[in-house]
Amino acid sequence: MSSKDQLRLSQALVKRHTVNLNYRELAIAGPQDVNGPITPLVTSLCDSPGTIKGVAPWSLTA
Known part of the structure; x- marks a missing residue:
């Protein structure tokens, strides 16, 4: 892990192998439609x- 990857309190670093975007992610993101803004954090x-x-x-x- 390089110095730019220093973790802050309660953080974890995960190397993702694959990703999957489904309806659950849209529901978590907020009440906006697919083209709307995403809730921060x-x-x-x-x-x-x-x-x-x-x-x-x-x-x-x-």
């Missing part, structure tokens, strides 16, 4: 397999 591509490359420190009490 949304985790999309929920069913994308990958390899965990790094995990930052985290805590349930943070």
